[in-house]
Amino acid sequence: xxxxxxxxxxxxxxxxxxxxxxxxxxxxxxxxxxxxxxxxxxxxxxxxxxxxxxxxxxxxxxxxxxxxxxxxxxxxxxxxxxxxxxxxxxxxxxxxxxxxxxxxxxxxxxxxxxxxxxxxxxxxxxxxxxxxxxxxxxxxxxxxxxxxxxxxxxxxxxxxxxxxxxxxxxxxxxxxxxxxxxxxxxxxxxxxxxxxxxxxxxxxxxxxxxxxxxxxxxxxxxxxxxxxxxxxxxxxxxxxxxxxxxxxxxxxxxxxxxxxxxxxxxxxxxxxxxxxxxxxxxxxxxxxxxxxxxxxxxxxxxxxxxxxxxxxxxxxxxxxxxxxxxxxxxxxxxxxxxxxxxxxxxxxxxxxxxxxxxxxxxxxxxxxxxxx
Amino acid sequence: xxxxxxxxxxxxxxxxxxxxxxxxxxxxxxxxxxxxxxxxxxxxxxxxxxxxxxxxxxxxxxxxxxxxxxxxxxxxxxxxxxxxxxxxxxxxxxxxxxxxxxxxxxxxxxxxxxxxxxxxxxxxxxxxxxxxxxxxxxxxxxxxxxxxxxxxxxxxxxxxxxxxxxxxxxxxxxxxxxxxxxxxxxxxxxxxxxxxxxxxxxxxxxxxxxxxxxxxxxxxxxxxxxxxxxxxxxxxxxxxxxxxxxxxxxxxxxxxxxxxxxxxxxxxxxxxxxxxxxxxxxxxxxxxxxxxxxxxxxxxxxxxxxxxxxxxxxxxxxxxxxxxxxxxxxxxxxxxxxxxxxxxxxxxxxxxxxxxxxxxxxxxxxxxxxxx
Numbered sequence: 001x002x003x004x005x006x007x008x009x010x011x012x013x014x015x016x017x018x019x020x021x022x023x024x025x026x027x028x029x030x031x032x033x034x035x036x037x038x039x040x041x042x043x044x045x046x047x048x049x050x051x052x053x054x055x056x057x058x059x060x061x062x063x064x065x066x067x068x069x070x071x072x073x074x075x076x077x078x079x080x081x082x083x084x085x086x087x088x089x090x091x092x093x094x095x096x097x098x099x100x101x102x103x104x105x106x107x108x109x110x111x112x113x114x115x116x117x118x119x120x121x122x123x124x125x126x127x128x129x130x131x132x133x134x135x136x137x138x139x140x141x142x143x144x145x146x147x148x149x150x151x152x153x154x155x156x157x158x159x160x161x162x163x164x165x166x167x168x169x170x171x172x173x174x175x176x177x178x179x180x181x182x183x184x185x186x187x188x189x190x191x192x193x194x195x196x197x198x199x200x201x202x203x204x205x206x207x208x209x210x211x212x213x214x215x216x217x218x219x220x221x222x223x224x225x226x227x228x229x230x231x232x233x234x235x236x237x238x239x240x241x242x243x244x245x246x247x248x249x250x251x252x253x254x255x256x257x258x259x260x261x262x263x264x265x266x267x268x269x270x271x272x273x274x275x276x277x278x279x280x281x282x283x284x285x286x287x288x289x290x291x292x293x294x295x296x297x298x299x300x301x302x303x304x305x306x307x308x309x310x311x312x313x314x315x316x317x318x319x320x321x322x323x324x325x326x327x328x329x330x331x332x333x334x335x336x337x338x339x340x341x342x343x344x345x346x347x348x349x350x351x352x353x354x355x356x357x358x359x360x361x362x363x364x365x366x367x368x369x370x371x372x
Numbered sequence: 373x374x375x376x377x378x379x380x381x382x383x384x385x386x387x388x389x390x391x392x393x394x395x396x397x398x399x400x401x402x403x404x405x406x407x408x409x410x411x412x413x414x415x416x417x418x419x420x421x422x423x424x425x426x427x428x429x430x431x432x433x434x435x436x437x438x439x440x441x442x443x444x445x446x447x448x449x450x451x452x453x454x455x456x457x458x459x460x461x462x463x464x465x466x467x468x469x470x471x472x473x474x475x476x477x478x479x480x481x482x483x484x485x486x487x488x489x490x491x492x493x494x495x496x497x498x499x500x501x502x503x504x505x506x507x508x509x510x511x512x513x514x515x516x517x518x519x520x521x522x523x524x525x526x527x528x529x530x531x532x533x534x535x536x537x538x539x540x541x542x543x544x545x546x547x548x549x550x551x552x553x554x555x556x557x558x559x560x561x562x563x564x565x566x567x568x569x570x571x572x573x574x575x576x577x578x579x580x581x582x583x584x585x586x587x588x589x590x591x592x593x594x595x596x597x598x599x600x601x602x603x604x605x606x607x608x609x610x611x612x613x614x615x616x617x618x619x620x621x622x623x624x625x626x627x628x629x630x631x632x633x634x635x636x637x638x639x640x641x642x643x644x645x646x647x648x649x650x651x652x653x654x655x656x657x658x659x660x661x662x663x664x665x666x667x668x669x670x671x672x673x674x675x676x677x678x679x680x681x682x683x684x685x686x687x688x689x690x691x692x693x694x695x696x697x698x699x700x701x702x703x704x705x706x707x708x709x710x711x712x713x714x715x716x717x718x719x720x721x722x723x724x725x726x727x728x729x730x731x732x733x734x735x736x737x738x739x740x741x742x743x744x
Contacts, residue, residue: 040691044698046679069666069691077669077687085683294441297449307418311457315449319412319441326416326698 002141003183003210005242012354015234015261016347021242023141024181025081026056026089030242030263031351033254033344034059034091035337036271040074040084043271044326044333047086053306053334054341056088057141059266062134063098063126067117071137079139091142091266094131096187097215097246100149108148110165128169129176136179144213145173147187152219159191163200171207183210185244191216192225194232201236211242214262218248227256234261251280251343255360258347265344270336275329277321280339284366286314288332293318306338307331374513375555375582377614384726387606387633388719393614395513396553397453398428398461402614402635403723405626405716406431406463407709408643412446412456415643416701417709419458425678425706426713428460429513431638434506435470435498439489443509451511463514463638466503468559469587469618472521480520482537500541501548508551516585517545519559524591531563535572538587543579555582557616563588564597566604573608583614586634590620599628606633623652623715627732630719637716642708647701649693652711656738658686660704665690678710679703 004022011017019030035042035050038061042050050058060080065071077083080090096113099106103115112127131146146169148162170186177184186204190196204212214233217226230245237243244264245257254265270280279286281301286293288300296314308317308331320328350359376394380401383389391402407414407422410433414422422430432452437443449455453462468485471478475487484499503518518541520534542558549556558576562568576584586605589598602617609615616636617629626637642652651658653673658665660672668686680689680703692700722731 039695039697040688041695041697041699046699046702048679068694069687073667073687076667077685083685083688083691085688295445295448307420313449313455315441315445316412316455316457319455322440323411323413325411325413326701327413327418329698330418330702 002181005240007240009352011351011356013357014259016259016351016356017261018348018351019242019263023057023089023183025141028057028089029348031258031344031347032057032264033340034264034266036266036268039064040080044275044329047084049334050337051087053338058086058088058090060090060092061098062092062131063095065138066095066134067119071134075137081139089141092135092138092140092144094144094146095126096147097149099126128172132173132176136182140182142183142185145170145184145186147189147215149216150191152191152221154191156193159193159196163189163196167200167203170204174207185209185211185213187213187215188233189216192221192229197229197233198236201233205238211244212237213244213246215246217245223253226253230257230260230262252363254343255347255363259356259360270340271333274332274336277332279332280336288314288317289321300335304335304338306335308335374553377612379612381724383723383728385729386631388631388723388728389633390720390723391614391635395429395461395555397513400429400461401720403630403716403719404429404636405712406636406638408638408640411436412452416647416705419456421706422709423459425710430458430460430462432462432464433470434464434503435467437510438467438506439491443506447509453511461513464507464510464512464516466516466518467498468519468521471498500544504545504548508554512554514555514557517542517556517558519561519587521588522563524563524593526563528565531565531568535561535568539575542576546579557581557583557585559585559587560605561588564593564601569601569605570608573605577610583616584609585616585618587618589617595625598625602629602632602634624735626715627719627735631728631732642712643705646704646708649704651704652708660686660690661693672707676707676710678707680707
């Protein structure tokens with residue numbers, strides 16, 4: 001089996017750790033951030049660019065690719081990595097979250113989740129068995145078990161039902177797994193109830209997975225509550241397995257999770273914000289549409305070595321956004337992804353130097369606000 | 373003065389010629405095609421990509437950049453080439469055509485052209501003096517004289533008025549020119565009247581310019597009429613100066629013009645068609661949205677070595693267009709520009725081998741139609 005995870009260093013002052021994740025198609029140093037390529041493409045940039053920034057593991061979505069263009073088509077084209085010309089590794093989400101957040105109608109039973117496509121309203125049913133079959137057809141490196149996702153806030157009894165169903169589905173996913181190579185991760189649920197998080201984590205670890213995700217966060221709860229739930233969950237996850245915080249998040253969220261022992265992250269924030277003219281910099285976020293940048297010949301961020309910051313002025317990027325030039329979306333995306341890559345690299349360095357707390361203090365002292 | 377043009381070979385069987393155009397910021401082998409970067413950006417691709425395809429001379433527009441972001445701003449940022457991070461040369465159109473085709477209201481007098489901005493309706497006046505001042509501020513390699521552009525069809529008396537005013541403005545442009553380095557081209561008008569084309573060409577050549585453009589074509593007239601007008605115009609242009617056919621065009625148009633001695637071309641066709649899912653290939657045009665490509669694992673064009681054709685299938689590109697992924701626009705643009713670059717390279721080779729006629733016959737035998 002290609003999958004392997006080794007912890008390479010433990011921060012002496014926290015639960016943070018660095019690790020090396022060996023996958024079928026890449027080796028990934030953790031903590032790591034996965035750019036989101038929902039539809040088999042990281043929006044506005046080429047896979048070569050994502051690779052050149054340094055990423056080796058990206059995320060895609062079983063839900064979307066099942067609906068369009070179809071997992072059989074992608075399998076016929078040699079799998080998702082070949083289809084999208086990505087030389088690295090891929091993790092796919094199971095579709096549980098998308099059936100909850102995107103589908104027009106959703107009905108959950110023990111059998112699976114019935115939903116209407118957000119594209120054409122057609123009715124489909126995702127079972128744990130179908131979800132893993134789709135992900136195996138895509139040929140990805142890491143497969144997520146189908147989970148029962150609820151909103152926020154949710155009652156304790158509903159949260160309990162969801163986590164028990166998620167455990168049952170995870171068990172069925174193990175049974176349905178046909179391929180040896182892909183790693184299989186399950187998803188801890190339990191909403192904002194610490195006792196349920198413990199119950200969910202213990203239930204899943206007793207089944208035994210290659211890695212464990214923390215799901216059901218970043219769904220509208222306050223930052224402090226999210227951090228608290230991460231704080232009470234990671235102690236119940238096996239030390240020697242990768243931990244993945246799904247759909248999170250802002251730089252500070254990632255830092256707070258890393259110091260509590262989380263290894264993997266994904267979020268649309270860097271790519272989506274880029275297309276909205278919102279750039280991450282070492283001194284806060286910049287909305288490049290602001291008129292203050294009209295005549296500003298400086299790069300977006302002097303501390304950044306990306307193609308945007310090396311070659312273009314704020315004045316030019318502002319011009320591109322005003323004119324809705326596609327090149328503006330591309331350059332801003334390259335920049336934000338570079339910022340996230342560097343953030344993770346800084347986190348890994350800080351952990352190796354037993355110094356992650358200082359990095360967090362530095363980020364806390366900065367404004368997270370857009371500086372206009 | 374940096375500008376220089378040398379004819380390097382004359383086709384023995386036609387008026388076609390190859391040449392070397394030396395500009396302030398690049399050397400360009402002719403016949404050459406200029407990608408269009410109306411707003412200081414070639415749509416959907418980076419300047420590095422345009423350079424890597426092989427282009428060294430691109431077109432931009434004084435009209436657009438004067439309105440937004442303003443030529444003073446660009447001058448302050450070090451000129452257009454630096455602003456847009458383009459290491460090659462730039463030709464700007466004067467604004468005459470855009471004031472005709474884009475502005476909400478246009479009023480022409482001997483003084484200049486009064487127009488309302490297509491962006492905000494504000495009123496502006498382009499004179500020959502302002503047009504060259506704008507282009508000099510942009511710091512480009514080739515400046516076009518402001519011309520009086522009319523629609524098609526137009527009466528002979530109107531066409532005569534327009535060409536006489538264009539000559540008068542060209543004369544004023546020479547007087548207003550302050551910078552030594554940029555080359556100055558004037559524009560032959562005369563609509564579809566051969567005698568007026570002769571009159572216009574003779575009037576302008578008597579003033580003496582670095583190059584001569586043929587304007588007022590590709591404005592709705594039949595292909596055969598356009599070719600006829602090119603055919604009767606080039607003999608009146610100096611042999612040793614570059615000739616530029618503005619806004620043209622389709623591959624066959626370019627071939628028919630090159631065999632009649634035209635050296636430079638520009639057109640939005642490769643870039644605009646790309647964003648509309650319409651790809652040029654060696655066996656005709658392809659609309660990649662067509663369902664026949666759903667499961668097609670072949671590259672767009674086996675004869676093409678661009679990044680799209682090397683790495684991606686038709687099925688994947690179709691998927692990107694269906695999902696409106698920006699990467700699809702970018703890859704299709706790279707492909708179409710590569711097609712045009714190769715077309716011009718093939719034309720130059722054919723001329724050197726005294727064989728351009730055969731290349732035209734080959735193109736005529738192909739379908740120009742989209743193959744669906």
